[in-house]
Amino acid sequence: MEEINNIGIIEYRNIIKAISDNYGIDFSHKSFTAFVRSIERAMVLNNIRSTESLISTLTTNKNFIHRFISDISIEETEMFRDPNLWIELRDNIIPQYVKKGSNIWVPEVTSGDELITLAIVLKELGMLEHVRITATCFGRNQVDIIKEAAFPIKKMEINIANFNRYSSSSKFSEYYEERNNRAYFDHELLRGVNVKQFEFITDEPPQNNHLVLYRNKMIYYNKRMQNSIMSKITDSMSIGSIFICGVKENLESSNNEKSFLLINENESIYKKTN
């Protein structure tokens, strides 16, 4: 493994400035350490050996940005991560708060592990065809990746272990088939899902949401951007609707904390109250 933080703060700012100047995309609100690592990973994947060379490629090759955005994105870790959360969703939250015709928003989907998990939970409850799910993603290339719903086989071991902890009545193997070292999930799971590109700073979010599932994505932004994102999410939600973030994320000291009631601390489940 390469040693990290070879990119110093000045080089970091130069890279961010080059992206902003050339493409109008603002990465200045990212969490520092994780974003440095993401840039370094993209450099390795594209065989770019210096930050000068990265800046030059970004400036001269206008198609590279799509590849770069795809390469810096951080994949979701696994399906049914935190099985207790999905049990809580299945047994309490969805039956109580998600009705026929409800809108569900999953922002900033990257590899789609959480989206597939949600679809399976809804399918088992017989609700998948009765809700409108919008999945948004940052990069252009990601729309196709998400719709393909294909995952490396090596990730399936943990997925299966998590699914068993979730203790479903169905068999996980019913939802995918293995080909060429990948697990292809049943496209029926995502048939009704609207997958589209979306950018928090410039775009209008889908409205009237009854459930927003936004786990382990805010961690990649600084506090100021987290506040700004939460304002948009809060405004997109109906009163009495549910917001879920990662188990080690919370809305404490967020500008929007007062709009929410924490209804399950272990799983970071909030209800919008006003």
Place this chain on the structure above:
Amino acid sequence: MSYKAVIIGGSAGSFQVITKILANLPAGFDIPIFLCLHRLKHVRTGFEEALSIKSTLPIIEPYDKQHIRPGKIYLAPANYHMYMELGNTFSLSTEPPVNHSRPSIDLSFFSAAYTYKNKLVGIILSGANKDGALGLKQIKLAGGVAIVQSPDECQVKTMPTAAMAATSVDYVYTTDQIISFLKRI
């Protein structure tokens, strides 16, 4: 005190060592201690409580962007990498495992080295893989102090041995010597 933080990495065989260290720290220990210990990904609760039983200082599994305070022990949460950022806050991350580990000791050590530079003490305890070796090297390169638990005392010596191979450590200490060192700083 000339140091601003202590970071400790451990894996197999380190639990009793950590417990002993935490039980013997002075109540007035006034810099933060970060613990990055390999743990089961899917078991979220219990570890913090188990370490708290004998600890003289409060043990906290930080939330993302939580402020770092002096005199507290921070434990990297299950299934997240833990970074200490400039500006005295934590950031958590769900990037892929490093050295088969999330939390990875290397990644926590790298970020601490970058943030605290020569004001950091890094300690590698007993463990069964090489996670932490490059992290301790980075701490040393940034001017910090590098300590490993004496391999002779370790239940599993792979981790301190790998760290010693990666960098010239400042001290090879037994648990009791680590405790005396921490009491002196």
